[in-house]
Amino acid sequence: MSAVVVTGLGVTAPNGLGVQDYWAATLAGKSGIGRITRFDPSQYPARLAGEIPGFAAEEHLPSRLLPQTDRMTRLALVAADWALEDAGIRPQDLPDSSMGVVTASSSGGFEFGQGELQALWSRGSQYVSAYQSFAWFYAVNSGQISIRHGMKGPSSVVVSDQAGGLDAVAQARRQIRKGTAVVVSGAVDASICPWGWVAQLAAQRLTTRDEPAQAYLPFDAAADGYVPGEGGALLVLESEESARSRDARIYGEVAGYAATFDPAPGSGRPPGLRRAIELALADARMEPGEIDVVFCDAAADPELDRVESEAITTVFGPNGVPVTAPKTMTGRLYSGAAPLDLATALLSLRDGVIPPTVHVTPWPEHTLDLVTDRPREAGLRSALVLARGHGGFNSAAIVRASA
Protein backbone atom coordinates (compact mmCIF):
# COMPACT_ATOMS: atom_id res chain seq x y z
CA MET A 1 0.00 0.00 0.00
CA SER A 2 1.50 3.30 -1.09
CA ALA A 3 1.97 5.87 1.65
CA VAL A 4 -0.36 8.86 1.70
CA VAL A 5 1.54 12.12 1.96
CA VAL A 6 0.82 15.80 2.45
CA THR A 7 2.17 18.05 -0.29
CA GLY A 8 0.31 21.31 0.31
CA LEU A 9 -0.79 23.40 3.28
CA GLY A 10 -3.25 26.29 3.50
CA VAL A 11 -3.71 28.00 6.85
CA THR A 12 -6.19 30.57 8.12
CA ALA A 13 -5.62 31.12 11.83
CA PRO A 14 -6.26 33.87 14.37
CA ASN A 15 -2.52 34.48 14.73
CA GLY A 16 -1.67 34.29 11.05
CA LEU A 17 -3.16 34.19 7.55
CA GLY A 18 -1.16 31.89 5.34
CA VAL A 19 1.44 29.32 6.35
CA GLN A 20 4.34 31.75 6.63
CA ASP A 21 2.61 34.30 8.84
CA TYR A 22 1.06 31.62 10.99
CA TRP A 23 4.27 29.67 11.49
CA ALA A 24 6.29 32.80 12.29
CA ALA A 25 3.66 33.93 14.80
CA THR A 26 3.41 30.47 16.34
CA LEU A 27 7.16 30.14 16.87
CA ALA A 28 7.21 33.65 18.31
CA GLY A 29 4.47 32.71 20.78
CA LYS A 30 2.16 35.37 19.36
CA SER A 31 -1.42 34.81 20.43
CA GLY A 32 -4.49 35.70 18.36
CA ILE A 33 -6.83 35.61 21.35
CA GLY A 34 -8.58 38.80 22.41
CA ARG A 35 -11.89 40.35 23.36
CA ILE A 36 -14.50 39.72 20.67
CA THR A 37 -14.72 42.60 18.20
CA ARG A 38 -17.25 41.35 15.71
CA PHE A 39 -20.20 41.89 18.03
CA ASP A 40 -20.53 43.45 21.44
CA PRO A 41 -19.81 40.56 23.83
CA SER A 42 -20.40 42.50 27.04
CA GLN A 43 -23.72 40.83 27.79
CA TYR A 44 -22.38 37.31 27.33
CA PRO A 45 -20.68 35.24 30.03
CA ALA A 46 -17.69 34.49 27.74
CA ARG A 47 -16.09 37.38 25.91
CA LEU A 48 -12.77 36.17 24.50
CA ALA A 49 -12.17 34.51 21.15
CA GLY A 50 -9.48 33.85 18.59
CA GLU A 51 -10.70 36.02 15.73
CA ILE A 52 -8.94 36.21 12.38
CA PRO A 53 -8.20 39.88 11.79
CA GLY A 54 -7.88 41.49 8.39
CA PHE A 55 -9.44 38.81 6.23
CA ALA A 56 -11.04 40.55 3.25
CA ALA A 57 -12.77 37.83 1.25
CA GLU A 58 -13.26 40.08 -1.78
CA GLU A 59 -9.50 40.30 -2.19
CA HIS A 60 -9.30 36.54 -2.66
CA LEU A 61 -12.60 35.36 -4.10
CA PRO A 62 -14.79 36.28 -7.08
CA SER A 63 -17.92 38.34 -6.46
CA ARG A 64 -20.02 35.41 -7.64
CA LEU A 65 -19.09 33.49 -4.48
CA LEU A 66 -19.59 36.24 -1.92
CA PRO A 67 -23.41 36.36 -1.71
CA GLN A 68 -23.58 32.60 -1.28
CA THR A 69 -20.90 31.95 1.34
CA ASP A 70 -20.59 32.07 5.09
CA ARG A 71 -17.33 33.31 6.59
CA MET A 72 -16.18 29.75 7.30
CA THR A 73 -16.61 28.86 3.63
CA ARG A 74 -14.73 31.94 2.44
CA LEU A 75 -11.85 31.07 4.73
CA ALA A 76 -11.97 27.44 3.60
CA LEU A 77 -11.97 28.41 -0.09
CA VAL A 78 -8.94 30.63 0.40
CA ALA A 79 -7.14 27.99 2.48
CA ALA A 80 -7.83 25.42 -0.26
CA ASP A 81 -6.50 27.80 -2.95
CA TRP A 82 -3.32 28.29 -0.94
CA ALA A 83 -2.90 24.58 -0.24
CA LEU A 84 -3.21 23.68 -3.93
CA GLU A 85 -0.81 26.43 -4.89
CA ASP A 86 1.61 25.26 -2.21
CA ALA A 87 1.38 21.72 -3.60
CA GLY A 88 2.01 22.97 -7.12
CA ILE A 89 -1.22 21.40 -8.30
CA ARG A 90 -3.28 22.99 -11.05
CA PRO A 91 -6.64 21.22 -10.80
CA GLN A 92 -7.54 22.18 -14.37
CA ASP A 93 -4.69 19.97 -15.58
CA LEU A 94 -6.02 16.84 -13.86
CA PRO A 95 -9.06 14.67 -14.65
CA ASP A 96 -12.12 15.87 -12.68
CA SER A 97 -12.84 12.48 -11.20
CA SER A 98 -9.28 12.00 -9.91
CA MET A 99 -9.65 14.75 -7.31
CA GLY A 100 -11.83 14.78 -4.19
CA VAL A 101 -12.59 17.00 -1.21
CA VAL A 102 -13.18 15.73 2.33
CA THR A 103 -13.68 18.34 5.02
CA ALA A 104 -14.99 18.31 8.56
CA SER A 105 -17.45 20.75 10.05
CA SER A 106 -18.75 21.18 13.56
CA SER A 107 -21.43 23.79 13.19
CA GLY A 108 -21.99 24.84 9.59
CA GLY A 109 -22.41 28.46 8.54
CA PHE A 110 -23.91 30.13 11.60
CA GLU A 111 -23.24 33.72 10.66
CA PHE A 112 -24.91 33.40 7.28
CA GLY A 113 -27.82 31.58 8.89
CA GLN A 114 -28.17 34.22 11.58
CA GLY A 115 -28.51 36.94 8.95
CA GLU A 116 -31.19 35.01 7.11
CA LEU A 117 -33.10 34.22 10.31
CA GLN A 118 -33.02 37.91 11.19
CA ALA A 119 -34.35 38.72 7.72
CA LEU A 120 -37.11 36.15 8.16
CA TRP A 121 -38.27 37.47 11.54
CA SER A 122 -37.95 41.15 10.85
CA ARG A 123 -38.95 41.40 7.20
CA GLY A 124 -40.57 38.17 6.07
CA SER A 125 -39.78 35.07 4.06
CA GLN A 126 -39.39 37.05 0.83
CA TYR A 127 -36.19 38.47 2.28
CA VAL A 128 -34.47 35.15 2.97
CA SER A 129 -31.64 34.44 0.53
CA ALA A 130 -32.08 31.51 -1.82
CA TYR A 131 -28.50 30.63 -0.88
CA GLN A 132 -29.54 29.86 2.68
CA SER A 133 -30.56 26.51 1.17
CA PHE A 134 -26.93 25.42 1.32
CA ALA A 135 -24.77 28.21 2.77
CA TRP A 136 -25.35 27.07 6.36
CA PHE A 137 -24.86 23.40 5.63
CA TYR A 138 -22.13 21.19 7.11
CA ALA A 139 -21.09 19.88 3.69
CA VAL A 140 -20.88 23.29 2.07
CA ASN A 141 -17.12 23.75 2.35
CA SER A 142 -16.51 20.44 0.60
CA GLY A 143 -19.07 21.38 -2.03
CA GLN A 144 -17.76 24.85 -2.72
CA ILE A 145 -14.12 23.73 -2.91
CA SER A 146 -15.19 20.91 -5.22
CA ILE A 147 -17.10 23.27 -7.52
CA ARG A 148 -14.38 25.94 -7.56
CA HIS A 149 -11.69 23.51 -8.67
CA GLY A 150 -13.77 21.05 -10.66
CA MET A 151 -13.02 18.22 -8.26
CA LYS A 152 -15.63 15.56 -8.95
CA GLY A 153 -14.02 12.56 -7.28
CA PRO A 154 -15.09 11.11 -3.91
CA SER A 155 -16.09 13.96 -1.63
CA SER A 156 -17.80 14.19 1.72
CA VAL A 157 -18.02 15.87 5.09
CA VAL A 158 -17.40 14.44 8.55
CA VAL A 159 -19.22 15.87 11.56
CA SER A 160 -17.69 14.83 14.89
CA ASP A 161 -16.86 18.17 16.49
CA GLN A 162 -13.17 18.75 17.10
CA ALA A 163 -12.25 15.12 16.34
CA GLY A 164 -13.70 15.60 12.86
CA GLY A 165 -10.60 17.39 11.65
CA LEU A 166 -8.62 14.16 11.96
CA ASP A 167 -11.50 11.95 10.87
CA ALA A 168 -11.72 13.89 7.60
CA VAL A 169 -8.03 13.48 6.85
CA ALA A 170 -8.36 9.77 7.59
CA GLN A 171 -11.25 9.55 5.15
CA ALA A 172 -9.13 11.37 2.56
CA ARG A 173 -6.40 8.80 3.13
CA ARG A 174 -8.90 5.99 2.50
CA GLN A 175 -9.99 7.58 -0.77
CA ILE A 176 -6.40 7.93 -1.95
CA ARG A 177 -5.70 4.32 -1.09
CA LYS A 178 -8.73 3.39 -3.18
CA GLY A 179 -7.29 5.25 -6.14
CA THR A 180 -8.20 8.94 -6.01
CA ALA A 181 -5.09 10.89 -7.01
CA VAL A 182 -5.53 14.08 -5.00
CA VAL A 183 -7.76 14.92 -2.04
CA VAL A 184 -8.09 18.34 -0.44
CA SER A 185 -8.84 17.69 3.22
CA GLY A 186 -8.99 19.38 6.59
CA ALA A 187 -11.44 21.87 8.00
CA VAL A 188 -12.25 25.46 8.75
CA ASP A 189 -14.87 26.45 11.29
CA ALA A 190 -15.98 29.98 12.15
CA SER A 191 -19.04 30.92 14.13
CA ILE A 192 -18.15 33.99 16.14
CA CYS A 193 -21.52 35.70 15.84
CA PRO A 194 -24.24 36.01 18.51
CA TRP A 195 -26.17 32.95 17.35
CA GLY A 196 -23.02 30.86 17.04
CA TRP A 197 -21.84 32.16 20.38
CA VAL A 198 -24.90 31.10 22.36
CA ALA A 199 -24.63 27.66 20.77
CA GLN A 200 -21.02 27.44 21.94
CA LEU A 201 -21.94 28.70 25.40
CA ALA A 202 -24.51 25.94 25.76
CA ALA A 203 -21.78 23.34 26.23
CA GLN A 204 -20.62 25.27 29.33
CA ARG A 205 -16.95 24.67 28.61
CA LEU A 206 -15.92 28.22 27.69
CA THR A 207 -13.83 30.20 30.11
CA THR A 208 -15.45 33.36 31.41
CA ARG A 209 -12.12 35.10 32.07
CA ASP A 210 -11.35 38.43 30.45
CA GLU A 211 -7.56 38.61 30.43
CA PRO A 212 -6.36 36.99 27.14
CA ALA A 213 -3.07 35.82 28.64
CA GLN A 214 -4.77 34.17 31.61
CA ALA A 215 -7.78 32.57 30.00
CA TYR A 216 -7.18 29.38 28.04
CA LEU A 217 -4.90 27.39 30.34
CA PRO A 218 -4.84 23.66 29.54
CA PHE A 219 -2.92 21.49 32.04
CA ASP A 220 -2.61 24.48 34.35
CA ALA A 221 -3.93 24.25 37.92
CA ALA A 222 -6.06 27.26 36.98
CA ALA A 223 -7.69 25.60 33.92
CA ASP A 224 -11.36 26.51 33.85
CA GLY A 225 -12.46 26.23 30.25
CA TYR A 226 -11.33 27.12 26.75
CA VAL A 227 -11.40 30.10 24.44
CA PRO A 228 -12.94 29.28 21.06
CA GLY A 229 -11.51 30.55 17.82
CA GLU A 230 -12.13 30.53 14.09
CA GLY A 231 -10.11 29.18 11.22
CA GLY A 232 -8.30 25.97 10.47
CA ALA A 233 -6.25 24.42 7.71
CA LEU A 234 -6.67 22.56 4.46
CA LEU A 235 -4.13 20.04 3.30
CA VAL A 236 -3.42 18.50 -0.08
CA LEU A 237 -3.00 14.75 0.20
CA GLU A 238 -1.87 12.34 -2.48
CA SER A 239 -0.13 9.02 -2.76
CA GLU A 240 3.61 9.12 -2.20
CA GLU A 241 4.03 7.49 -5.59
CA SER A 242 2.17 10.29 -7.34
CA ALA A 243 3.94 12.99 -5.33
CA ARG A 244 7.35 11.54 -6.19
CA SER A 245 6.47 11.10 -9.83
CA ARG A 246 5.87 14.83 -10.14
CA ASP A 247 8.78 15.76 -7.87
CA ALA A 248 6.49 17.42 -5.36
CA ARG A 249 7.80 18.68 -2.06
CA ILE A 250 6.56 16.24 0.60
CA TYR A 251 5.85 17.57 4.09
CA GLY A 252 5.31 14.13 5.53
CA GLU A 253 3.22 11.01 5.57
CA VAL A 254 -0.11 10.45 7.31
CA ALA A 255 1.25 7.30 8.86
CA GLY A 256 -1.35 6.33 11.41
CA TYR A 257 -4.87 7.06 12.52
CA ALA A 258 -7.53 5.72 14.84
CA ALA A 259 -10.79 6.88 16.33
CA THR A 260 -12.59 5.64 19.42
CA PHE A 261 -15.71 6.59 21.30
CA ASP A 262 -16.01 7.08 25.03
CA PRO A 263 -18.22 4.68 26.98
CA ALA A 264 -21.45 5.96 28.45
CA PRO A 265 -20.96 7.97 31.65
CA GLY A 266 -21.27 5.76 34.70
CA SER A 267 -20.34 2.58 32.83
CA GLY A 268 -17.11 2.32 34.83
CA ARG A 269 -15.12 1.66 31.64
CA PRO A 270 -12.15 3.92 30.86
CA PRO A 271 -12.26 6.83 28.41
CA GLY A 272 -11.30 5.98 24.83
CA LEU A 273 -8.43 8.42 24.21
CA ARG A 274 -5.65 6.07 25.28
CA ARG A 275 -6.99 3.35 23.02
CA ALA A 276 -7.11 5.83 20.12
CA ILE A 277 -3.40 6.56 20.65
CA GLU A 278 -2.52 2.88 20.85
CA LEU A 279 -4.55 2.01 17.77
CA ALA A 280 -3.02 4.87 15.80
CA LEU A 281 0.45 3.64 16.76
CA ALA A 282 -0.50 0.12 15.68
CA ASP A 283 -1.89 1.48 12.41
CA ALA A 284 1.43 3.25 11.79
CA ARG A 285 3.37 0.14 12.94
CA MET A 286 5.23 2.32 15.39
CA GLU A 287 6.27 2.05 19.02
CA PRO A 288 5.55 4.86 21.50
CA GLY A 289 9.31 5.57 21.65
CA GLU A 290 9.25 6.53 17.98
CA ILE A 291 6.92 9.48 18.57
CA ASP A 292 8.92 12.67 18.98
CA VAL A 293 6.19 15.13 19.97
CA VAL A 294 2.49 15.14 20.85
CA PHE A 295 0.15 17.93 19.76
CA CYS A 296 -2.52 17.53 22.37
CA ASP A 297 -6.24 18.26 22.39
CA ALA A 298 -5.91 20.66 25.35
CA ALA A 299 -9.50 20.99 26.52
CA ALA A 300 -8.56 23.17 29.52
CA ASP A 301 -11.23 21.45 31.57
CA PRO A 302 -9.68 19.94 34.73
CA GLU A 303 -11.27 16.53 34.22
CA LEU A 304 -10.65 16.37 30.46
CA ASP A 305 -7.07 17.53 30.98
CA ARG A 306 -6.61 14.74 33.50
CA VAL A 307 -7.99 12.18 31.03
CA GLU A 308 -5.63 13.43 28.35
CA SER A 309 -2.50 13.60 30.49
CA GLU A 310 -3.30 10.15 31.86
CA ALA A 311 -3.67 8.73 28.35
CA ILE A 312 -0.38 10.30 27.27
CA THR A 313 1.55 9.23 30.35
CA THR A 314 0.13 5.71 30.24
CA VAL A 315 1.37 5.24 26.69
CA PHE A 316 4.60 7.24 26.81
CA GLY A 317 5.44 7.26 30.50
CA PRO A 318 5.51 10.28 32.84
CA ASN A 319 7.32 13.17 31.12
CA GLY A 320 8.07 10.61 28.41
CA VAL A 321 7.52 12.71 25.30
CA PRO A 322 7.42 16.44 24.55
CA VAL A 323 3.84 17.70 24.48
CA THR A 324 2.57 20.98 23.11
CA ALA A 325 -0.63 22.92 22.49
CA PRO A 326 -0.03 25.78 20.05
CA LYS A 327 -3.81 26.15 20.04
CA THR A 328 -3.28 28.18 23.22
CA MET A 329 -2.46 30.95 20.69
CA THR A 330 -5.57 30.48 18.52
CA GLY A 331 -8.24 29.15 20.83
CA ARG A 332 -9.99 25.89 20.04
CA LEU A 333 -11.05 25.96 16.40
CA TYR A 334 -13.48 23.03 16.58
CA SER A 335 -13.10 20.95 13.41
CA GLY A 336 -10.40 23.35 12.19
CA ALA A 337 -8.15 22.68 15.18
CA ALA A 338 -6.71 19.29 14.34
CA PRO A 339 -5.96 20.03 10.67
CA LEU A 340 -4.15 23.14 11.87
CA ASP A 341 -2.27 20.97 14.36
CA LEU A 342 -1.39 18.54 11.54
CA ALA A 343 -0.07 21.43 9.47
CA THR A 344 1.85 22.73 12.49
CA ALA A 345 3.25 19.28 13.20
CA LEU A 346 4.45 18.95 9.59
CA LEU A 347 6.13 22.35 9.80
CA SER A 348 7.73 21.22 13.06
CA LEU A 349 9.12 18.13 11.36
CA ARG A 350 10.41 20.28 8.51
CA ASP A 351 12.18 22.79 10.73
CA GLY A 352 13.13 20.61 13.70
CA VAL A 353 11.38 22.79 16.24
CA ILE A 354 8.42 22.33 18.58
CA PRO A 355 6.23 25.43 18.94
CA PRO A 356 5.33 26.44 22.47
CA THR A 357 2.24 26.25 24.60
CA VAL A 358 1.74 29.81 25.79
CA HIS A 359 0.57 31.28 29.10
CA VAL A 360 0.44 27.90 30.83
CA THR A 361 2.19 26.90 34.05
CA PRO A 362 1.90 23.11 33.93
CA TRP A 363 0.35 21.51 36.96
CA PRO A 364 3.00 18.99 38.12
CA GLU A 365 0.37 16.35 38.78
CA HIS A 366 -0.08 15.94 35.00
CA THR A 367 3.58 14.78 34.66
CA LEU A 368 3.68 16.09 31.11
CA ASP A 369 6.82 17.43 29.42
CA LEU A 370 4.89 20.44 28.18
CA VAL A 371 6.86 22.75 25.90
CA THR A 372 6.07 26.14 27.34
CA ASP A 373 7.08 29.77 26.73
CA ARG A 374 9.50 29.31 23.84
CA PRO A 375 10.04 26.87 20.97
CA ARG A 376 12.20 23.84 21.60
CA GLU A 377 14.60 22.63 18.94
CA ALA A 378 14.63 18.90 18.46
CA GLY A 379 15.34 16.33 15.80
CA LEU A 380 11.81 15.35 14.83
CA ARG A 381 10.76 12.41 12.71
CA SER A 382 7.16 11.97 13.76
CA ALA A 383 4.34 13.66 15.62
CA LEU A 384 1.10 12.49 17.19
CA VAL A 385 -1.94 14.79 16.97
CA LEU A 386 -4.88 14.29 19.32
CA ALA A 387 -8.40 15.68 18.98
CA ARG A 388 -11.53 15.15 21.00
CA GLY A 389 -15.06 16.06 20.09
CA HIS A 390 -17.86 16.95 22.46
CA GLY A 391 -19.90 13.89 23.38
CA GLY A 392 -17.15 11.29 23.39
CA PHE A 393 -15.22 11.43 20.11
CA ASN A 394 -11.50 10.64 20.32
CA SER A 395 -9.18 10.70 17.33
CA ALA A 396 -5.45 10.32 16.97
CA ALA A 397 -3.27 10.75 13.90
CA ILE A 398 0.45 10.31 13.33
CA VAL A 399 2.47 12.21 10.77
CA ARG A 400 5.96 11.06 9.91
CA ALA A 401 8.76 12.61 7.89
CA SER A 402 9.03 10.89 4.54
CA ALA A 403 11.96 8.54 4.16
Added chain:
Amino acid sequence: MSTQQFTLDDLKRILIEGAGAEETVDLDGDILDADFEHLGYESLALLETGGRIEREYGITLDDDVLSESNTPRALIDAVNGQLGSGTQAAA
Protein backbone atom coordinates in the same frame (compact mmCIF):
# COMPACT_ATOMS: atom_id res chain seq x y z
CA MET B 1 -50.91 49.96 -11.51
CA SER B 2 -47.93 52.17 -11.95
CA THR B 3 -46.21 52.43 -15.26
CA GLN B 4 -42.96 51.42 -13.67
CA GLN B 5 -40.63 49.74 -16.08
CA PHE B 6 -38.07 47.01 -15.53
CA THR B 7 -34.98 47.46 -17.65
CA LEU B 8 -31.80 45.57 -18.43
CA ASP B 9 -29.92 47.91 -16.12
CA ASP B 10 -32.30 47.03 -13.28
CA LEU B 11 -31.76 43.35 -13.95
CA LYS B 12 -27.98 43.70 -14.03
CA ARG B 13 -27.99 45.62 -10.77
CA ILE B 14 -30.14 42.99 -9.05
CA LEU B 15 -28.11 40.10 -10.46
CA ILE B 16 -24.90 41.63 -9.15
CA GLU B 17 -26.40 42.45 -5.74
CA GLY B 18 -27.88 39.02 -5.26
CA ALA B 19 -25.45 36.73 -6.98
CA GLY B 20 -22.35 38.65 -8.02
CA ALA B 21 -20.87 38.49 -11.49
CA GLU B 22 -18.75 35.91 -13.24
CA GLU B 23 -15.27 37.30 -13.82
CA THR B 24 -15.11 36.04 -17.39
CA VAL B 25 -18.45 37.56 -18.39
CA ASP B 26 -19.00 41.18 -19.45
CA LEU B 27 -22.49 42.04 -18.28
CA ASP B 28 -22.19 45.35 -20.13
CA GLY B 29 -21.87 43.49 -23.40
CA ASP B 30 -24.72 42.32 -25.60
CA ILE B 31 -26.37 39.93 -23.18
CA LEU B 32 -30.11 40.34 -23.78
CA ASP B 33 -30.42 37.06 -25.62
CA ALA B 34 -27.61 35.21 -23.88
CA ASP B 35 -28.44 32.16 -21.83
CA PHE B 36 -28.32 32.83 -18.10
CA GLU B 37 -26.24 29.72 -17.77
CA HIS B 38 -23.65 31.12 -20.16
CA LEU B 39 -23.63 34.28 -18.08
CA GLY B 40 -22.69 32.18 -15.07
CA TYR B 41 -26.05 32.11 -13.28
CA GLU B 42 -27.48 28.76 -12.28
CA SER B 43 -31.04 28.12 -11.14
CA LEU B 44 -30.38 29.18 -7.55
CA ALA B 45 -28.93 32.51 -8.67
CA LEU B 46 -32.09 33.05 -10.71
CA LEU B 47 -34.27 32.09 -7.75
CA GLU B 48 -32.45 34.67 -5.64
CA THR B 49 -32.74 37.22 -8.43
CA GLY B 50 -36.46 36.52 -8.83
CA GLY B 51 -36.97 36.95 -5.09
CA ARG B 52 -35.24 40.31 -5.15
CA ILE B 53 -37.27 41.49 -8.13
CA GLU B 54 -40.48 40.46 -6.36
CA ARG B 55 -39.46 42.34 -3.20
CA GLU B 56 -38.39 45.47 -4.95
CA TYR B 57 -41.27 45.73 -7.39
CA GLY B 58 -44.02 44.28 -5.22
CA ILE B 59 -44.97 41.63 -7.76
CA THR B 60 -45.24 37.87 -7.72
CA LEU B 61 -43.51 35.80 -10.36
CA ASP B 62 -44.80 32.31 -11.04
CA ASP B 63 -42.28 29.53 -10.57
CA ASP B 64 -42.56 28.81 -14.31
CA VAL B 65 -41.48 32.33 -15.15
CA LEU B 66 -38.10 31.81 -13.56
CA SER B 67 -37.59 28.31 -14.87
CA GLU B 68 -38.68 29.23 -18.39
CA SER B 69 -37.02 32.60 -18.73
CA ASN B 70 -33.64 31.47 -19.98
CA THR B 71 -32.41 34.87 -21.11
CA PRO B 72 -32.41 38.41 -19.74
CA ARG B 73 -34.89 39.44 -22.47
CA ALA B 74 -37.36 36.74 -21.48
CA LEU B 75 -37.13 37.60 -17.80
CA ILE B 76 -37.42 41.36 -18.38
CA ASP B 77 -40.49 40.81 -20.55
CA ALA B 78 -42.05 38.58 -17.92
CA VAL B 79 -41.43 41.13 -15.18
CA ASN B 80 -42.82 43.96 -17.29
CA GLY B 81 -45.83 41.80 -18.05
CA GLN B 82 -46.45 41.63 -14.32
CA LEU B 83 -45.84 45.33 -13.87
CA GLY B 84 -48.57 45.96 -16.42
CA SER B 85 -46.45 48.26 -18.52
CA GLY B 86 -46.28 45.84 -21.38
CA THR B 87 -42.93 47.35 -22.31
CA GLN B 88 -40.72 44.94 -24.18
CA ALA B 89 -37.01 44.75 -23.56
CA ALA B 90 -35.18 47.05 -25.93
CA ALA B 91 -33.14 45.30 -28.57
